[in-house]
Amino acid sequence: xxxRVPRPRGPSRRGPSRRGPSRRGPSRREATGGDRRRPFGLxxxxxxxFLLVAAVSAGTTAALTFREVRNAVLGTxxxxxxxxxxxxxxxxYFNLPLNTTDLVGTLRTIARNGRPHPWYVYAEYGSIRASxxxxxxxTVITPELRREAHSEPSGSxxxxxxxxxxxxxxxxxxxxxVGENTVMPTGIVLYAVMPMPEEQANVEALGxxxxxxxxxxxxxxxxxxxxxxxxxxxxxxxxxxxxxxxGGGRLDTRIEVRGNDELxxxxxxxxxxxxxxxxxxxxxxxxxxxxxRFASDVSHELRTxxxxxxxxxxxxxxxxxxxDSDTARAVRLISAETGKLAVLVEDLMEISRFDxxxxxxxxxxVDAAETIRRTLEHRRWTDLVRAELPDGIRTRLDPRRFDVVxxxxxxxxxxxxxxxxxxxxxxxxxxxxxxxxxxxxxDRGPGIGPDVxxxxxxxxxxxxxxxxxxVGSGLGLAITLENxxxxxxxxxxxxxxxxxxxxFTVEMPLRTGEAPA
Amino acid sequence: xxxxxRPRPPALVALSALAAPVLGGCxxxxxxxxxxxxxxxxEVYPYPPTGIVLFFRSPEGRLMPVIRFADEAPDVPGPGDSPGVSxxxxxxxxxxxxxxxxxxxxxxxxxxxxxxxxxxRTAPYRDGGVEVTLPIDLRDxxxxxxxxxxxxxxxxxxAEGRTPVRLRGIDTALPPAVCDVDADAGxxxxxxxxx
Amino acid sequence: MTPAPLxxxxxxxxxxxxxxLLLIEDDPSVREGVELGLRHRGHEVRTAATGEAGLAAxxxxxxxxxxxxxMLPGMNGVQVCxxxxxxxxxxxxxxxxxxxxxxxVVGLEAGADDYIVKPARTEVIEARIRAVLRxxxxxxxxxxxxxxxxxxxxxxxxxxAAKNGERLTLAPSEMRLLLHLSASPEQVFSRQQLLExxxxxxxxxxxxxxxxxVRRLRNKIEDVPGSPRYIQTLRGFGYRFGxx
Numbered sequence: 027x028x029x030r031v032p033r034p035r036g037p038s039r040r041g042p043s044r045r046g047p048s049r050r051g052p053s054r055r056e057a058t059g060g061d062r063r064r065p066f067g068l069x070x071x072x073x074x075x076f077l078l079v080a081a082v083s084a085g086t087t088a089a090l091t092f093r094e095v096r097n098a099v100l101g102t103x104x105x106x107x108x109x110x111x112x113x114x115x116x117x118x119y120f121n122l123p124l125n126t127t128d129l130v131g132t133l134r135t136i137a138r139n140g141r142p143h144p145w146y147v148y149a150e151y152g153s154i155r156a157s158x159x160x161x162x163x164x165t166v167i168t169p170e171l172r173r174e175a176h177s178e179p180s181g182s183x184x185x186x187x188x189x190x191x192x193x194x195x196x197x198x199x200x201x202x203x204v205g206e207n208t209v210m211p212t213g214i215v216l217y218a219v220m221p222m223p224e225e226q227a228n229v230e231a232l233g234x235x236x237x238x239x240x241x242x243x244x245x246x247x248x249x250x251x252x253x254x255x256x257x258x259x260x261x262x263x264x265x266x267x268x269x270x271x272x273g274g275g276r277l278d279t280r281i282e283v284r285g286n287d288e289l290x291x292x293x294x295x296x297x298x299x300x301x302x303x304x305x306x307x308x309x310x311x312x313x314x315x316x317x318x319r320f321a322s323d324v325s326h327e328l329r330t331x332x333x334x335x336x337x338x339x340x341x342x343x344x345x346x347x348x349x350d351s352d353t354a355r356a357v358r359l360i361s362a363e364t365g366k367l368a369v370l371v372e373d374l375m376e377i378s379r380f381d382x383x384x385x386x387x388x389x390x391x392v393d394a395a396e397t398i399r400r401t402l403e404h405r406r407w408t409d410l411v412r413a414e415l416p417d418g419i420r421t422r423l424d425p426r427r428f429d430v431v432x433x434x435x436x437x438x439x440x441x442x443x444x445x446x447x448x449x450x451x452x453x454x455x456x457x458x459x460x461x462x463x464x465x466x467x468x469d470r471g472p473g474i475g476p477d478v479x480x481x482x483x484x485x486x487x488x489x490x491x492x493x494x495x496x497v498g499s500g501l502g503l504a505i506t507l508e509n510x511x512x513x514x515x516x517x518x519x520x521x522x523x524x525x526x527x528x529x530f531t532v533e534m535p536l537r538t539g540e541a542p543a
Numbered sequence: 544x545x546x547x548x549r550p551r552p553p554a555l556v557a558l559s560a561l562a563a564p565v566l567g568g569c570x571x572x573x574x575x576x577x578x579x580x581x582x583x584x585x586e587v588y589p590y591p592p593t594g595i596v597l598f599f600r601s602p603e604g605r606l607m608p609v610i611r612f613a614d615e616a617p618d619v620p621g622p623g624d625s626p627g628v629s630x631x632x633x634x635x636x637x638x639x640x641x642x643x644x645x646x647x648x649x650x651x652x653x654x655x656x657x658x659x660x661x662x663x664r665t666a667p668y669r670d671g672g673v674e675v676t677l678p679i680d681l682r683d684x685x686x687x688x689x690x691x692x693x694x695x696x697x698x699x700x701x702a703e704g705r706t707p708v709r710l711r712g713i714d715t716a717l718p719p720a721v722c723d724v725d726a727d728a729g730x731x732x733x734x735x736x737x738x
Numbered sequence: 739m740t741p742a743p744l745x746x747x748x749x750x751x752x753x754x755x756x757x758x759l760l761l762i763e764d765d766p767s768v769r770e771g772v773e774l775g776l777r778h779r780g781h782e783v784r785t786a787a788t789g790e791a792g793l794a795a796x797x798x799x800x801x802x803x804x805x806x807x808x809m810l811p812g813m814n815g816v817q818v819c820x821x822x823x824x825x826x827x828x829x830x831x832x833x834x835x836x837x838x839x840x841x842x843v844v845g846l847e848a849g850a851d852d853y854i855v856k857p858a859r860t861e862v863i864e865a866r867i868r869a870v871l872r873x874x875x876x877x878x879x880x881x882x883x884x885x886x887x888x889x890x891x892x893x894x895x896x897x898x899a900a901k902n903g904e905r906l907t908l909a910p911s912e913m914r915l916l917l918h919l920s921a922s923p924e925q926v927f928s929r930q931q932l933l934e935x936x937x938x939x940x941x942x943x944x945x946x947x948x949x950x951x952v953r954r955l956r957n958k959i960e961d962v963p964g965s966p967r968y969i970q971t972l973r974g975f976g977y978r979f980g981x982x
Contacts, residue, residue, distance in 0.1 A: 096571075100571060104579070105579075108579045108580065109580070111583075112580070112581070112582075112583045115583035115585060116583055116584060116585060118585055119585070119586050119587070119588050120585055120586075120587050120588065121587070121588050122587050122588075122608060122609055122610050123607075123609050123641075123644060123645045123647075123648040123650060124648055125644060125647065125648065126647075151601075151648060151649075152601045152602065152607060152648040152649035152650050153601070153602045153648065153649025154648050154649060168576075170575070170576045171576050174576045174578075176603075176605070178578065179582050180578050180579070180580060180581060180582055181578070181579045181580050181581065181582055181583070182576050182577060182578045182579055183576075183577055183579050184573075184574055184575065184576045184577065185571060185572065185573050185574040186573055187570070187571065187572070187573050192570070192571035192573075196579070197576075198582060198583050199582040199583070200582065200583050200584075200585050201582045201583070201584050201585070202584065202585055202586065202587040203584060204596075204698070204702065204703055204704060208703050208704075209582075209584055210608060210704075211582075211606075211608075212585065212587060212608065213601060213605060213606075213607040213608065216583065222571060225571055226570060226571050229570060229571050230570060233570075326835070329835055329856060329857055330765050330767070330768060330835060330856070331767055332856075332857040333765070333767075333768040333771065333772070333835070333856035333857035333858070334765070334767030334768045334769075334770060334771030334772070334857075335767075335771060335857070336771070336857040336858065336859055336860075337768070337771035337772040337774065337775040337776075337857070337858070337859070337860050337863070338771045338774050338775050338860075339859065339860075340775055340778065340779075340859065340860045340861065341774055341775060341778045341860075344778070365859070368857045371857075372857075388944070388945055388946060390928070390929055390930065390945050391928075391974045391975065392928070392930065397942075400941070400942065401942075404940065404941045422974075425930060425942045425945070426942045426943075426944065429941075429942045538974070
């Protein structure tokens with residue numbers, strides 16, 4: 027026997043919603059959903075924007091300050107060096123033309139007095155190249171500086187970075203006085219090359235300090251950013267929770283309106299909408315309640331006269347034998363219809379109980395096959411129905427309601443389907459590993475029309491307009507559905523493969539070993 | 544309303560613009576050549592008024608002053624018409640060329656040969672200048688050579704070298720020029736039109 | 739309930755002779771209809787419209803069985819039921835118009851032996867009456883008339899029970915349940931089995947009949963009803979008598 031596995035969303039979804047009006051309280055989904063953080067949500071964007079502004083301002087300030095201070099540090103060093111170099115050179119006598127030996131001595135004298143740091147001094151005169159060091163020419167001095175020193179009657183300097191070490195190179199043309207206010211180039215150009223490790227260290231320390239100053243600024247900016255984000259997000263979050271709460275059925279949900287900003291307006295609008303919605307829903311509920319109560323009251327009121335009538339149908343039936351034929355027919359008609367009316371009212375009462383959620387489940391642990399067998403035997407259907415009922419399936423169910431379910435389905439198949447009618451019992455495992463009791467009632471009739479299928483469990487739905495009310499109240503399948511749902515199960519109707527009749531499948535959770543009622 | 548997520552160029556640009564000065568400019572940057580005040584003025588020896596000033600040229604073609612003691616000067620024939628050393632003598636020494644120690648410094652005269660019997664004749668020019676006649680073709684002098692000669696004569700005529708000089712050669716005469724050491728862009732005396 | 743239960747298999751009418759039935763029912767049409775139907779089946783029926791009138795008729799009429807509507811003006815059916823149970827083992831069947839669960843439970847707790855949901859056909863009502871009135875059949879012939887189980891003495895032929903020599907007042911359904919369970923000590927009976935044998939429901943009966951009856955019985959025979967010795971519950975299976 028093949029049995030279909032229940033859809034995973036069957037009873038677990040429906041079960042609770044059918045059991046009483048207690049659909050309030052935050053669900054699990056809500057709890058987890060509320061804490062979800064989006065990567066680029068409002069909070070992230072607000073904080074990012076804040077941080078960006080803070081970073082730009084802090085960074086710009088730091089950068090500008092850094093540059094100014096750096097330039098000041100370097101400028102001081104440079105000015106000191108240039109003027110010191112000039113002063114040093116001024117102290118010196120030159121023999122023109124120069125000779126190399128004298129020149130080297132002179133250069134060494136100048137080099138010793140380097141300020142703020144020792145420097146190397148190079149000289150060019152004619153074809154003479156001399157220095158205070160070992161190499162007569164420098165690799166640091168650029169052609170540009172040399173050109174400048176040779177072509178302009180003024181001192182000049184250039185910072186050069188070579189192998190990661192910054193150098194200050196100074197070019198100094200040497201002139202001599204030839205009269206008052208008149209000078210003449212000697213043709214000598216002196217260069218000083220001064221490494222600047224200390225300045226470099228200072229500047230780097232300055233950079234680190236600027237950065238370190240800017241970073242706490244960013245961290246501090248995070249606080250107002252979070253506060254601002256929170257002030258925006260809290261109403262948004264409240265609104266979301268309120269909306270979800272409304273969706274969950276709590277129509278009395280309202281939001282506290284704070285302040286007078288746009289979000290407050292939104293909250294106010296939400297509250298007004300919620301109030302309107304609650305009012306409408308309450309009216310609908312009241313109307314529904316009135317309708318339900320009316321149906322219930324009507325059937326209640328019908329029961330009392332029916333009780334008297336039904337008790338005397340037997341008297342009528344037997345007494346009819348002695349009457350003339352027309353009267354006898356009338357009496358029998360009344361008797362028969364009274365019985366049907368009683369069934370109809372009884373079914374209406376049952377439906378009313380389901381609607382009022384007053385139906386209770388009185389479960390007992392039973393052998394499922396035995397229960398179905400009793401149902402068939404009791405209605406003397408054993409010979410009409412083929413039963414495939416494996417023994418040993420014990421489950422907890424309400425025997426009376428299960429009897430109604432099976433009786434309604436089998437009765438329906440016998441009336442509207444074609445023989446043979448088969449009742450199958452089995453178990454199946456759900457998607458989550460739960461065990462299910464599966465009951466199938468199949469017939470070999472014409473099946474159910476596709477336009478009828480969606481409504482087959484509707485109340486008073488007549489599949490065939492010509493089909494009279496003669497058998498059944500029109501509530502049988504609706505009651506079946508409610509009874510199955512009460513068990514936390516599902517029932518569905520389908521046509522068998524190849525148009526071989528209708529198949530009704532009832533799936534109910536297979537429960538064992540629970541406490542008796 | 545739903546928009547596709549996209550990268551944010553503005554934010555990235557802003558961030559990188561921010562990062563550049565902070566992260567990139569940490570060390571000591573290089574600079575262009577920056578002018579830094581006056582040249583170094585030194586005392587030279589011998590002191591120019593006590594010697595004669597000759598202008599040779601360096602290997603790179605720059606005017607190079609040389610100061611010699613007057614008694615060091617080689618004996619050059621000619622009447623001395625100025626106190627100290629005469630213009631004839633300095634011009635003659637100039638054309639003789641650099642001495643040994645001066646050649647060691649790479650100095651050359653770059654001037655044409657002076658005729659052995661030749662002499663520079665000096666005559667006052669109008670407006671206080673001086674006209675010097677050289678026994679050479681002035682065409683043989685390049686521009687630098689003209690300046691060497693003009694400046695040497697000017698600094699012989701007066702200590703500050705402001706005397707206008709008009710050169711006359713065998714072939715032609717040049718307009719008067721001054722050896723203006725301060726005004727010239729190269730710091731070098733060039734012949735200019737005299738007043 | 740759909741589909742309406744059919745009458746039990748046609749027992750011969752003389753299994754229970756014509757019974758004397760008292761019907762307490764306030765609605766005249768129901769009262770008259772039920773009276774008519776039952777009288778038609780040969781029973782002697784007395785009716786009363788209120789609980790007070792019914793209690794008065796009880797002493798005078800001495801019925802075999804009381805059919806009691808739960809919804810009565812003045813003294814209601816549950817109160818009547820309690821009053822009767824205080825002094826009598828008279829079989830009581832409730833008539834309930836509602837089938838509402840609370841009413842049924844309250845009525846059963848008050849001591850009713852069975853209940854019928856109105857409207858009901860006369861044959862259904864009579865089947866219930868017969869089931870309640872049927873003499874308890876002795877399962878084994880060779881058993882002693884009086885059995886002793888602990889402090890409990892059960893007289894199967896005299897249909898009475900005593901605890902510590904003190905006679906117990908048991909309603910018919912309680913007596914029948916006790917007799918059935920004690921006839922097979924330590925054997926577990928499911929509630930459906932008990933409904934079938936004690937209440938004679940060939941069909942699915944209401945398990946609350948059993949539970950309510952067990953509770954009432956325990957209150958009368960157990961030392962501590964909360965931890966019973968005689969009528970024990972086997973979770974998931976049913977009830978059994980003992981072991982002591």
